Amino acid sequence: MLEEITIENLGVIGRAQIPFGRGLTVVTGETGAGKTMLLTGLSLLMGGKADQGRVRAGAERATVEGRVLVDAGSAVAERVTEAGGELDDDGSLVIVRTVASQGRSRSHLGGRSVPVGVLAELADDLVTVHGQSDQLRLRAPSQQRATVDAVAGPDHLALLGRYREAWQRHVELDAQIAELVERRAEREREAAALRTALAEVERVAPQPGEDQELDAVIARLGHVEELRGHTALAHAALTGDELGVDDAPTAAALVEEARRELEAAARVDPGLEPFVVRAAEIGYLVAEVGADVSGYAHGLAADPASLESAHARRAELGTLARAHGTDVDGVLAWASEAGLRLLDLDSGDERVAGLQAESERLGALLDDLAAQITRNRSDAGAAMAQAVTAELAGLAMAGAELEVTVEPAEPAVHGRDAVTILLRPHPGAPPTPLGKGASGGELSRVMLAVEVVLAQAAQRAGAAPATFVFDEVDAGVGGRAALEVGARLAALARTAQVVVVTHLAQVAAYADHHLVVTKSSDAAGDVVTQSDVRVVVDEERVAELARMLSGQDGSDAALTHAAELLELGAQARISAA
Structure with a gap:
């Protein structure tokens, strides 16, 4: 309240x-x-x-x-x-x-x-x-339908909610089916192109990181003589073996000399013993690196056939990379995604069939829900017409009748009914839609009568608001x-x-x-x-009613009439209680 x-x-x-x-x-x-x-x-x-x-x-x-x-x-x-x-x-x-x-x-x-x-x-x-704007809304077919739905009660509104959800899903399904059917040729062209591209990737069969490995091989095979020179000098500097350049001291000889000197000093100061051990380790490392460099140098050999083959393979991989990615790893990622896309494209007909089956199921559900909604609206419309007609009799419109028609209409989100509220202002007059034949005063009373019926329906359902405001x-x-x-x-x-x-x-x-x-x-x-x-109460209230009646203050006739109205209203409240 x-x-x-x-x-x-x-x-x-x-x-x-x-x-x-x-x-x-x-x-x-x-x-x-x-x-x-x-x-x-x-x-x-x-x-x-x-x-x-x-x-x-x-x-x-x-x-x-x-x-x-x-x-x-x-x-x-x-x-x-x-x-x-x-x-x-x-x-x-x-x-x-x-x-x-x-x-x-x-x-x-x-x-x-x-x-x-x-x-x-x-x-x-x-x-x-x-x-007053609600009178205009009551002229609208959508508002008339909503009024009948409100009278039908919460169970009907819940049923209508289920229908709306099913309708929206059905519309979405039909749109998906139409798109899949319309794009069937386009999907087939896309699938054919993917199959061709994937077949080429499968033929080339790139391996992860293969392009980088080939770059290294090409660099090595293309600079054999340069690599030989550098490794020969490096080996001579380390060990001075059979690559023999000159008689300059080698790293191995110098480290060995250092180790011997440290070993001699350690006899005097045992604290130098760790240095002796570390010098020996350095000697082993120098010897090991020298051996590895020697092995690398002996393995270097000009191989034009292998170089040409590596260039050809690298070019093949480059063609794939330019078409489907920046490198071989990108090509492999594209191929994985393309395979999934191809599966999706190939399953288009199956998807259409599945969507059509769901659409048919929803269509049957919509048929059932729509039939229930129509029955509810017909029952609620008849009850509403009877109740509002009774209310109109008490609103100085005796002989007026309200009629509610529920007729088939094109299926829509709100159901399959065209709901029309008609008013027969007096016996013998043809019923006319509220939006065409009712005067402003009649619409005011019809709206009030409808509101009373709606309030009674809401109260029966335990869903009535605490307060009604009428402007x-x-x-x-x-x-x-x-x-x-x-x-x-x-x-x-x-x-x-x-x-x-x-x-x-x-x-x-x-x-x-x-x-x-x-x-x-x-x-x-x-x-x-x-x-x-x-x-305002008592005399002040009488004065206000008199002002409303005559448009001026102090009219004796208006004051008398106002007092009579108040007495009439008080008696009505007492009898109602």
């Missing part, structure tokens, strides 16, 4: 605190006094779009704070906890929304900053808002019809909190609580302040 809203710097409202009670609360006031800002503030609390242009001129930000009473353990309370917020000790939830004149809006839920989307998630469980839902209604609208709103308020913004005294007379919004004029311009939103 909505307990109160505090608004600062929103439109014409400087600061106002609006209290709400149980039952029916009406909000009245002169045109332009700021009543609409109440709905704007409520929309912001429920996650509506923030409009910087709504921030009062000269203010940095507009702030709306709402206090809502929620049940512990309810879905709303659980979502608040998930978002990190908390309920107050009395079970009330504080929601705050700020809109900066320059910058982003901010949202707080239960003392915790949250994305505005979280507020929108809670909206359907907290408040249902209907305004001038009585537009275009007057006389006895206005009295009946007031009586019906009061009846709805027996099981839910109802807030109505109205210009009709006949409606306001049925309220349990009456709020009046006025607007002061000062040096800062027109503004609604804290003192300009007040609860």
Whole structure:
């Protein structure tokens, strides 16, 4: 239940605190006094779009704070906890929304900053808002279908959700099948090209790192004489063996001489013994390197045939590398991926068959779900027509009948039905769609009747919101019809909190609580302040109803009529209780 809203710097409202009670609360006031800002503030609390242009001129930000009473353990309370917020000790939830004149809006839920989307998630469980624009929406076929679906109840909505999921998957499958079939020739060309390329790779049979090994072989075979010269000098410098260059001291001889000198010194100072050992090790290493260099030198031989073969192999590998990678390892990686791609291409027909089988299965499921949805809509449409017709009789439209037709239509994401709500305004008149034949006043009453039926259906399912807000839902209604609208709103308020913004005294007379919004004029311009939103009772309430009836203050006739309306409303509330 909505307990109160505090608004600062929103439109014409400087600061106002609006209290709400149980039952029916009406909000009245002169045109332009700021009543609409109440709905704007409520929309912001429920996650509506923030409009910087709504921030009062000269203010940095507009702030709306709402206090809502929620049940512990309810879905709303659980979502608040998930978002990190908390309920107050009395079970009330504080929601705050700020809109900066320059910058982003901010949202707080239960003392915790949250994305505005979280507020929108809670909206359907907290408040249902209907305004004059809903009359226009009720003209739309999609809205009429959604209304019948809502009357059908949560099980039907869950069934509709399953249908939508199956429909989306079916659409995706058909698109995949169409693409596979359409691209069959292209896939075959791609597969043929891959087979040719993979066959060439298989023929060449490159080995990992083979190109680098060939580069080394080519470098060695192409510089045999140069390598011989260098290795001969190196060997002579190390050991001075049969490669014999001159009689210069060799590394082996010098190391051996050093070892002997260290060995002689170690006889005097045993501490030099480790040096002797290390010198001996160096000698062994010099001898070993010399032997290896000698072996390498003796293995060098000019081999034009091997060099030519290595060049040919390297060229073959280079051709593959240029086609499929930067080197042999890149070619092998490409071949691995290409093999997988070829398997995928070759399995195209099998995939088509598998997708077609799944599509047929989903098609059968959609047929079954659509048939159930149609039955549900037909039953709900008939029940809704009967219930709304009964409501219209109590809204000064006796003899009017509502009809709901459910006819076959092209399959779509919402089912296979065209749902149309028709109104027969009086016996003998042909039924016409709401979007064509109903007047504004008739649409107002039809919408109210539909809303009552929806509320009753939601209450039966245990899913009714705690609060209904109507913004001038009585537009275009007057006389006895206005009295009946007031009586019906009061009846709805027996099981839910109802807030109505109205210009009709006949409606306001049925309220349990009456709020009046006025607007002061000062040096800062027109503004609604804290003192300009007040609860009126007794004589003040009679005076406000009289103003609404006559458009002026102090009319004796209007005052008498207002008192009669209040008496009528009080009697209706007593008899309803």
